[in-house]
Amino acid sequence: MALLSILLAAAALAAIHYCFIQPLYLSPLGRIPGPKLYALTKWRLAWEDWCGRRTRTIHRLHEQYGPVVRIGPHEVHFNSLTALRTIYGPGSGFGRTDFYRMFDVYGEQNLFTFHSSQDHGERKKLLANAYSKSNVIRGPVAEMVSAKIQEYLRLIEEKGGGADEIFTSLHYYSLDSITNFLYGPGTGGTEAMKGNEMHRALLGDILDPARRRLSWFAVHCPAFTKWLYSRIGLLGRVVAPFLPMRKPATYSGIRAHALKAMQDCKADAKSGAARGNSIIARLFKAVSSGMADLSDLEIASEVADHFLAGIDTTSDTLMFLIWALSLPQNHQFQQRLVDEALAIPPSSLDAHGSPTVEAADKLPFLDAVIKETLRLYAPLPASEPRQSSTDTTIDGYEIPAGTVVAMEPYSLHRNAEVFPEPLKFDPERWLGEPGRVAEMKKWWWAFSSGGRMCIGMHLAMAEMTLVPAIYRKYKTSIALESRGVPPGITSRFEVFADETFERVEEHTCKIQFLPHRKGRLPPSE
Template sequence: MALLSLLIGAVTLGIIHHYLLQPLYFSPLSRIPGPTIYALTKWRLAWEDWCGRRTRTIHKLHEQYGPVVRIGPNEVHFNSLSALRTIYGPGSGFGRTDFYWMFDVYGKQNLFTFHSSQDHGDRKKLLANAYSKSNVIRGPVAEMVSERIQDYLSLIEDKKGEPDEIFSSLHYYSLDSITNFLYGPSSGGTEAMKGNQTHRALLGDILDPARRRLSWFAVHCPAFTKWLYTRIGLLGRVVAPLLPMRKPATYTGIRAHALKAMQDCKTEAKSGALSGNTIIGRLFKAVSAGMADLNDLEIASEVADHFLAGIDTTSDTLMFLIWALSLPENHHFQHRLIAEAQKIPQSSLDIHGAPTVEAADRLPFLDAVIKETLRLYAPLPASEPRQSSVDTTIDDYEIPAGTVVCMAPYSLHRNAEVFPEPWKFDPDRWLGEPEQVAEMKKWWWAFSSGGRMCIGMHLALAEMTLVPTVYRKYKTRIAPSSSGLATGITSRFEIFADDTYERVEEHTCNIEFVRN
């Protein structure tokens, strides 16, 4: 009996040390400020994830505790330029965590999910030129974007003055743009804007609100989630009610389309008919030339990842931009954008009489509007986790190897000392004093930074040529059915919208287009 009591006592002491004393007193992270409950268990923050409050909760913690906050037993959140340079700057030794594994496609890693900087860099070398600004703003890519813009204008014309639900129509625009860029028109390029219902249906699982629950389970219970979704037969039917999202799970349609597109492109590559201007064409060419050792699934995974990344981000930004300009209090910004777009000289218009991508790239007020939209309504506003394999120091705090460190555009973009009235949509802030603008640009993190900076940035900005093209012809205003509502998007576990509004319409934004 005495031996059993000693054993129970030892186990109890071990539990107390591991779960209470170690995180609160003996861990190097114990010096970092933050709520005690967050330091004791990861499930406190997981609850915020479940409730869709994570990013806003962390922002409030920064306001309370400062630029360094402990948000878990092994997780720290930062909000400073020095941390930004250390964690995400060029040559950083911080790699991506296993959080990104859920973005692997067909069981293969890709540019977005590689932990190793070496693996990421090797893959990026194959594609960087295709995404370069010089390649995107003129030539075949710019011409493709211009054609997609004309398709979007046709959608507006088809409404015959009735309001357009632009969340859907802008998703069709970004879908058609990214697939034609990646695969070309004959082997994977979509025609959602031209009414192809099969292609439009690819967006179905993006709209499913259960996507947020699936993301939560994939992050916090990855092994259990994988087990649930791999059950078949009788057991599969038994566990079906437990699935966070009914089968087929999120992105299934998109990934099936991407896999078939890869197979079609492979056939074209063998016959010599595959265009070298497409992303998949470049990858097949690199393999055949001995420049890369990639199998078919690795090629499919890489391109499918770009496919997924290129849909929501661009369309959500465009939606927020048009919504913000359509608010009555922002009509004066809209009028200035219309005036700027209408002053574009004839020599800078394409064959349709619309601004070229290169001309749009030179518009200063458009640039200010885009920057402000991405500041206030970043399509990926939440934390971007990283880990280092060695001990390091960030903002004077010792960070042991293996600690998860994060920063978020949401908090960086709402620093009131850098962005006065941070909740206000004000493009003019980007046209102010050069010193102030230079400081804001340091904190502006819409496309990440360093070696992991968004490879598709220039393509996304090229697709913004839609904005001056639309406003040369139309004024926009909020349709009565959406009056008083903020438009919202899904990002991971959360709905993001304009936080000054109490009521949010997720995945819906009705806009009236009125001819100038």
């Protein structure tokens, strides 16, 4: 009995040492400020994930504890330029964590999910030229974007002056743009804006709110989630009520479409009838010429990942931009953009009278509006985790190998010392004193940075040409039924919107388009 008591006491002491003393006082991370409960267990932050407030919680922790905060037993969050350069800058030794493996497609890794910079760099070489600014702002890609802009303008015209629900219609625009860029027309390029119901249905699983719950399980309980979704037959029917998201789960339709597109493109490549210079055609050419050694599924995974990445990000940004300009208190910014769009010379317009992509790229106030939209309403505002295989010192703190480190655009973009009145939409801040603008650009992190910077950045900016095309023809205002309620978007586990409003209407944004020849903007409320 005495021996049992000694063993129990020893076990209790060992548990106290391992669970409390070691993480709080003996770990090198013990010096880093932050709530003690977060330092003791990863499940404290996982609860914030479940409640859909992780990003805002981390921001509040930075406000309370400073630019370095311990948010888990082996996780540290930063909010400084020195950390930004160290973790994400060129030549950084920090790779992506296993978190990103949830974005593998067909069981294959891709540009987004590679851990090592070497694997990422080798794959990026095959794609960088296709996504370069010089390739995007003129030539076939720019012509494709211009064609999609005309299709969107026709959607507005079909409303005949009525309110348009632009969250959905802008998703059609971004869907058609990215698929035609990646696959080309006829082999995966969609026609959602032309009314193709099968293509429009691809957005269904993106819009399902249950995707946030599935993301939580995939991140925090990956093995269990994989087991749940791999059950079939009787056991599959038993576990069905417990699935975080009913089958087919998130992106199933999109991935099926992408796989079929790969097979069609492969057939074209074999027959010598490969269409155009799409991304997937480039990859098949690279394989056939010996420049790359990629399986069919690796090609399918790569392109499907770009497909998924290119829908929400662009459409959500466009939606928030139009919504913000349509607020009564921002009508002076809208008018300035209208004036800039109308001043574009005829030589810089396409055959339909809309600005060319190259012309839109040179509009200073449009650039300011886009930057401010991405600052305040970044479509991916949450943490971007990284991990190093060697010990590092960041902002004066020792970071052991294997520690997860991260930063988030949300907090960088709300530094009041850099962005006065950070919650205020003010595009003119980007046209101010050059020194201050230069400092803001250092903190602006909408597309990440370093070697992992968003490869689709220039394509996304090209798609923003839709904005001056709209404002050359229309003025916009918030539809009566949507006034006082901002639109919300889903990002991982959370819903994001303009936080100066109390209510949010997820996935809905109704805008009134008023042709310039008719009426005036409603008076400020």
